Amino acid sequence: MRIPSLRRFYDLIFVSICVIAFILAMIPLAWILIEIIINGISAFSIQLLTNLPRPAGVPGGGIANYIQGTIILVAIASLIGFPFGLFIGVFLSEFKEHKLVPIVRFFVDVFAEFPSIVIGIFVYVILVRGEIFELFGVQSICIGAICLGPMGFSALAGSISLALLMIPIVSKSVEESLNLVPVSIKEAALALGMSRWRTVFSISISYARTGILLAYILALSRIAGEAAPLLLTVLGSYYWFSGLFDRIGALPLAIFTYGISPFEDLRAQAWVASLLLILAILFLNIGLKILIRRRFAW
Amino acid sequence: MRLIDEGLQKLTSKIIRMAILSRETVELAVRAYLNNEKLTEKIFHNSETLRILQDEVSELAVELIARYQPVASDLRYIKSCMEIAYGFSRFGRYAYDIMQVLEVFGDLSKCDHTKLIKASETVHKMIDLSIEAFINKDLNKAEEVEKMDDEVDDIYESHLASLIKEKPTNLNCAVSATLILRYLERIADHASYIAEAVLYIIKGERRPRK
Amino acid sequence: MDAILSVRNLNAWYGEKQVLYDINLDIPRYHITAIIGPSGCGKTTFLRCLNRLHELGQGNKVKGEVYFNGKNFKGNIYDPKVDATEIRRYMGMVFQKPNPFPMLSVYDNVAIGLKINGIKDKKKINEIVMNSLKKAYLLDEVKDSLHKSGASLSGGQQQRLCIARAIAYNPEVLLMDEPTSALDPIATSKIEQLLVELKKEFTIVIVTHNMQQAARIADYTAFMYLGKLIEFAPTEELFETPKNELTERYITGKFG
Numbered sequence: 057m058r059i060p061s062l063r064r065f066y067d068l069i070f071v072s073i074c075v076i077a078f079i080l081a082m083i084p085l086a087w088i089l090i091e092i093i094i095n096g097i098s099a100f101s102i103q104l105l106t107n108l109p110r111p112a113g114v115p116g117g118g119i120a121n122y123i124q125g126t127i128i129l130v131a132i133a134s135l136i137g138f139p140f141g142l143f144i145g146v147f148l149s150e151f152k153e154h155k156l157v158p159i160v161r162f163f164v165d166v167f168a169e170f171p172s173i174v175i176g177i178f179v180y181v182i183l184v185r186g187e188i189f190e191l192f193g194v195q196s197i198c199i200g201a202i203c204l205g206p207m208g209f210s211a212l213a214g215s216i217s218l219a220l221l222m223i224p225i226v227s228k229s230v231e232e233s234l235n236l237v238p239v240s241i242k243e244a245a246l247a248l249g250m251s252r253w254r255t256v257f258s259i260s261i262s263y264a265r266t267g268i269l270l271a272y273i274l275a276l277s278r279i280a281g282e283a284a285p286l287l288l289t290v291l292g293s294y295y296w297f298s299g300l301f302d303r304i305g306a307l308p309l310a311i312f313t314y315g316i317s318p319f320e321d322l323r324a325q326a327w328v329a330s331l332l333l334i335l336a337i338l339f340l341n342i343g344l345k346i347l348i349r350r351r352f353a354w
Numbered sequence: 355m356r357l358i359d360e361g362l363q364k365l366t367s368k369i370i371r372m373a374i375l376s377r378e379t380v381e382l383a384v385r386a387y388l389n390n391e392k393l394t395e396k397i398f399h400n401s402e403t404l405r406i407l408q409d410e411v412s413e414l415a416v417e418l419i420a421r422y423q424p425v426a427s428d429l430r431y432i433k434s435c436m437e438i439a440y441g442f443s444r445f446g447r448y449a450y451d452i453m454q455v456l457e458v459f460g461d462l463s464k465c466d467h468t469k470l471i472k473a474s475e476t477v478h479k480m481i482d483l484s485i486e487a488f489i490n491k492d493l494n495k496a497e498e499v500e501k502m503d504d505e506v507d508d509i510y511e512s513h514l515a516s517l518i519k520e521k522p523t524n525l526n527c528a529v530s531a532t533l534i535l536r537y538l539e540r541i542a543d544h545a546s547y548i549a550e551a552v553l554y555i556i557k558g559e560r561r562p563r564k
Numbered sequence: 565m566d567a568i569l570s571v572r573n574l575n576a577w578y579g580e581k582q583v584l585y586d587i588n589l590d591i592p593r594y595h596i597t598a599i600i601g602p603s604g605c606g607k608t609t610f611l612r613c614l615n616r617l618h619e620l621g622q623g624n625k626v627k628g629e630v631y632f633n634g635k636n637f638k639g640n641i642y643d644p645k646v647d648a649t650e651i652r653r654y655m656g657m658v659f660q661k662p663n664p665f666p667m668l669s670v671y672d673n674v675a676i677g678l679k680i681n682g683i684k685d686k687k688k689i690n691e692i693v694m695n696s697l698k699k700a701y702l703l704d705e706v707k708d709s710l711h712k713s714g715a716s717l718s719g720g721q722q723q724r725l726c727i728a729r730a731i732a733y734n735p736e737v738l739l740m741d742e743p744t745s746a747l748d749p750i751a752t753s754k755i756e757q758l759l760v761e762l763k764k765e766f767t768i769v770i771v772t773h774n775m776q777q778a779a780r781i782a783d784y785t786a787f788m789y790l791g792k793l794i795e796f797a798p799t800e801e802l803f804e805t806p807k808n809e810l811t812e813r814y815i816t817g818k819f820g
Contacts, residue, residue, distance in 0.1 A: 240659060244657075247739075249681070
């Protein structure tokens with residue numbers, strides 16, 4: 057007799073707990089967002105987007121080179137990371153019967169959980185300090201006129217560390233997208249006389265193209281905000297991009313160094329940098345995703 | 355039990371009803387002729403019933419085919435039932451024809467009935483055997499029926515031969531005997547067709563027509 | 565019999581489990597051969613052995629010979645020197661659930677088979693695509709939506725699109741795995757009429773669990789049970805007077 061209303065009461069309690077948990081969790085996130093927006097907008101000026109940094113206290117400083125730096129680092133990283141991630145994802149999804157698959161998958165899973173700073177240390181030791189070259193007993197490795205040697209803090213080292221971060225992310229997403237390709241589609245292609253390779257690249261990837269592009273976007277937005285590996289591979293710079301083997305600035309680094317600086321004006325610039333980074337990530341995750349879905353989805 | 359089995363049982367029971375009725379009707383006709391009994395109405399009534407039953411068998415067979423798309427032995431069985439039903443309805447018709455002879459020629463109890471009795475006994479046996487062959491799916495009985503068909507043919511042909519050789523003394527007897535032997539011969543033919551149908555049901559084979 | 569495919573002692577396994585036992589069969593050219601039998605009897609596996617699709621499954625094995633007497637290939641398709649991909653170009657396959665490529669347009673669905681076979685001339689491709697769609701009784705219905713996704717069509721149209729895709733590059737044999745079992749009766753009868761028309765140009769092997777379909781369209785019917793070929797005969801013979809008692813019991817519904 058009392059049961060229906062008792063059940064409804066428990067229902068209400070449960071739903072309320074869920075809603076409260078959601079609100080509590082969202083409060084700090086919303087708070088951060090609000091702080092960034094308020095502080096970022098109040099400190100914003102066009103100069104910040106066009107000028108190079110000036111020492112503390114000197115008016116007219118900007119964060120333009122950090123914006124450029126982040127864009128370049130992310131671009132180069134994705135040039136390296138995306139193909140590797142794609143091929144590994146294809147291998148894990150389409151060639152499951154191969155002996156190496158469990159090993160590769162193990163490594164990918166482990167790498168996905170690696171602390172980014174450890175990746176940073178690794179690249180620092182191997183490429184920045186050049187211990188890999190010492191290992192082979194050479195100063196540098198040259199192919200014709202192109203030489204690779206211990207590169208010191210450099211844009212390339214930074215890109216490579218970001219690429220290493222990117223690979224497991226892309227690989228996992230690509231593998232998942234390809235796993236969603238129905239067997240019937242693959243069989244239809246094979247029955248037409250398509251070779252296995254062509255089936256993978258013309259059919260499977262084409263079918264999963266939306267998922268794969270979204271994987272790419274996801275990875276980009278992840279690495280755009282990484283500071284730890286950049287600290288150890290790039291160190292930072294107050295100047296425009298000057299070459300792959302030179303140091304370079306980046307937004308996350310600027311946020312770190314300016315954010316804890318004792319100077320009020322620099323801290324304000326850190327807020328603006330944070331706002332820009334958040335906006336970029338929002339744009340990637342929301343705006344670009346919508347565009348991709350509309351253009352590539354079938 | 356398959357869905358079609360109920361329909362097939364209905365079909366079989368109709369055929370058996372026709373078998374019993376047609377056998378009885380032929381018997382009545384021969385008796386009427388030999389003993390000059392007036393059985394016209396009964397025979398006419400039976401013949402009509404057989405016609406109606408034949409239509410029912412036909413309709414039921416078509417219904418089963420449309421609804422259940424039977425194949426193999428089921429299909430052969432249904433097809434044969436249609437043919438057999440026709441055969442039994444023919445028995446009724448010929449029995450009626452024999453009665454008509456009696457009507458036309460009057461009292462024939464004084465005629466020499468030896469050939470007729472022999473023929474009608476063989477025919478009765480053939481009818482019994484063919485019905486048994488159908489019910490029990492007995493190929494041996496079916497073969498016997500076909501052999502006995504030759505006997506009846508012989509009696510008819512020898513009767514015709516004797517008519518040509520010696521002019522008959524009593525025209526009534528001669529003509530009526532000819533007609534009735536002819537009808538008995540047709541009944542025998544249909545009995546052998548029924549036996550052939552049994553072979554088709556069981557083996558799917560057809561005897562070439564002689 | 566002018567046999568385009570001669571199967572000799574074909575055995576096949578799904579991993580450890582054997583599913584085909586010593587199949588010996590000749591498929592007549594330019595006729596429709598139906599393969600019937602209860603679920604799990606191996607008829608689909610048999611079909612997939614004809615275009616070497618079965619061996620692609622993990623752990624699957626095939627033993628035996630399948631001799632293909634085609635225009636561009638004569639010999640055993642299971643000869644180790646033979647490239648399976650090449651064989652599949654001589655056969656077209658249509659599956660139970662229509663599977664047009666949804667990320668390609670209707671036009672491209674048909675064209676893709678041509679591109680694989682090296683036809684590059686745009687005019688020729690266009691001609692063949694239109695022709696295939698016409699042969700598949702689909703052109704009238706899609707001529708204004710050729711650019712739309714292959715998946716935007718109805719079930720019956722999708723299946724006809726798959727047929728158009730399969731016949732575009734002129735295979736000699738069409739392998740059909742229960743092509744109408746996912747379709748409504750009207751779509752089914754359209755495709756059945758299409759198949760009867762197509763047998764003038766192609767040899768058709770159709771697996772069906774619908775005996776009446778086999779009875780309607782097949783010239784020859786093979787009955788399989790538990791991985792073995794039980795009986796193979798012209799359709800009227802098999803359905804009127806089957807020689808094997810198992811066949812008789814299956815088709816009259818006494819089991820399976």
